[in-house]
Amino acid sequence: MQQIFNFIYKNSNRLLFLLLLGISLFLTIQSHSYHRSKVISSANFVSGGVYEKINNVSEYLNLRTQNEMLAQENAKLRSYLFDLKDSTAISKLDSVKGMRDTDIIVSKVIHNSFNSYENFLTLNSGANQGVKSDMGVVNSLGLVGIIDNVSPNYSTVVSILNVKSQINAKIKKSNHFGSLVWNGKSTGYAQLIDVPRLAAIRKGDTIVTGGQSVIFPENINIGTIDRIYVDNQTHYYTLNIKLFNDMTNLGHVYIIKSKDREEIINLEKGRKNE
Amino acid sequence: MNNVLFINTFRFLLLLAVQIIIFNNMNFLGYISPFPYVLFIILYPVNSNKFGLLLASFLLGLTMDVFSNSGGIHTAACLILAYYRPYLFKFSFGLSYEYQTIKLNDVITPERFSFILFSVLIHHFVLFILEAFQFSFFWDILIRTVLSTVFTIILCIIIIYLIKPNRR
Structure with missing residues (x-):
């Protein structure tokens, strides 16, 4: 017994190192697997809050480009509107199902990484705004990524610049x-x-x-x-x-909420279980 | 003693803040991203508590990981650097380093430079290996390590000269 204590006392530094290294390697391996850790992500309220504060400042630096992008998108949407036969009538909802099948949540990128192999974005909307894991994220120019982790007010996105995304x-x-x-x-x-x-x-x-x-x-x-x-x-x-997208410069994005998604997933799950 | 603790806490927070706000957004040529926050581990007092250093670098790395969505790669790299720091001291300053008074934040001599070089090199190599996590990127990892190391060291030296206590 004495020897065990002696051993622990002598090697306490090494043991602490191995313990902490074990934790960090566990986190690393977990982050490389599909089911990512929910805690070590920038969607939690501390890092999300910090990134939002930083973004509040840095947003002003590229207001001009964001404005231009919005104006261009407006012009494009306008042109669709003018091409309609009757531009004052509101177009009908999908008459077969009686409802639209996609909804859009507007959100803002508050942190964007693009210098590693697995890149993630952080958005300033989360579960409170109706965001769920595995929703698609696009902007006016095209594809951005897929929602990964969601916290009450923030969410992370697997960018298309991620070697794991497909x-x-x-x-x-x-x-x-x-x-x-x-x-x-x-x-x-x-x-x-x-x-x-x-x-x-x-x-x-x-x-x-x-x-x-x-x-x-x-x-x-x-x-x-x-x-x-x-x-x-x-x-x-x-x-x-x-x-089409400059992935290093993203402002506002749209999160796509597909109404039929749950139904399709449930259907396919049922087929697999049989 | 309190003063040392205060200085290190301040350095911890300041380096993390600067890293997250400024240096994480740097990305030259798609390869080069500097991590001068390792300066905290490099400048940690030489003959102080090893537990303290290990725990502090664990926290340092974990914070970086939370902010860059990277699992535990910064944590592992920081821990390895913190654990092997005494060996690096022995390598750069000779066997009797414990009896000398080594001040790192001072004019850059060859010993100090070699210590900073090997510290940063070890940290970045572990970091990029764990980041890629597969051997098909081997050459990519090496190139990234070398270029980022150069960039980080330049920034480290600039920072050291900036915070150097001026002598009369």
Whole structure:
């Protein structure tokens, strides 16, 4: 017994080090798995609050670009409105189901990371505003990411600049599907992998979200094809996509709330259980 | 004693704040992001309590991780640096470092520079390995480590010269 105490006393420094290192490695491994830790994330009220304070100041620095983006989006929406036959009549709700199937929550990016392999954004709306895990996030230019952790007032987003994210996407004109991933290199480009060789593609074609995902509605802009090459192992096309969004400069974003999502997920779950 | 505690707490908070507000937003060429907050561990008093240093670096890393959504990578890197700091002292200042009065925040001599260099190098290497977490990024990790180390050291030296107590 005496010896045990002696041993602990002698090596107390090393034991403390190993204990703390064990905790940190546990947190690291957990963060790399799909079910991420809920505590160590910038959605908690301390870091969320700090980031909101910082953002309140830094927001003023790019008001001009944000204003321009909003004006452009308004102009685009206006042009849709003018093209309607009767621009004063409110368009009817989806008459088959009797309700709209997507809702939008407006939110603001209060922290944006883009210099590691797994990048996350922090938004200033959370469960109190109706945000839930696995909702899609877009802005006026295109795709941004998918909601990850949610706290009462803040939420984190897995950005498309995250080597773990994988989003169903397609080529707009030919409907060939692929998966949008990121290779961890440049912040302006993402990669579309597993595109069949049959697909007739050209440099400059537009890539949009595919309809297979329950997270995003179909046809949300992602980017244009920048380079085309054939993967040596799978012999599928790999496309380098130039993103429409400047992921290093994000302001307001829209969180997409799909009404049918729960129903689809429940349906697919039931099929798997059988 | 109280004065030392106060200075270190102040340094802890100040370096974290500067890191989170300014340096986390720096991203040159897509590779280079400096982490001068390790200066807290480097400048921690030489012959003080080792428990204190380990616990402080654990807290330091954990705070960084919370703010950058990175699990436990900063925590692990800080802990490893804190634990191996005495060996680095031995390497840079010779065996009898415990009997000398080493002041780190002073004019940069070759010994001090080598100590800062190896400290930052170890911290960044562990950090980037854990961040990538797979070996397919090996060369990428090395390039990131080297470039970020250079950047961090330049910032560290600037900061050291800024906070250096001026002598008459």
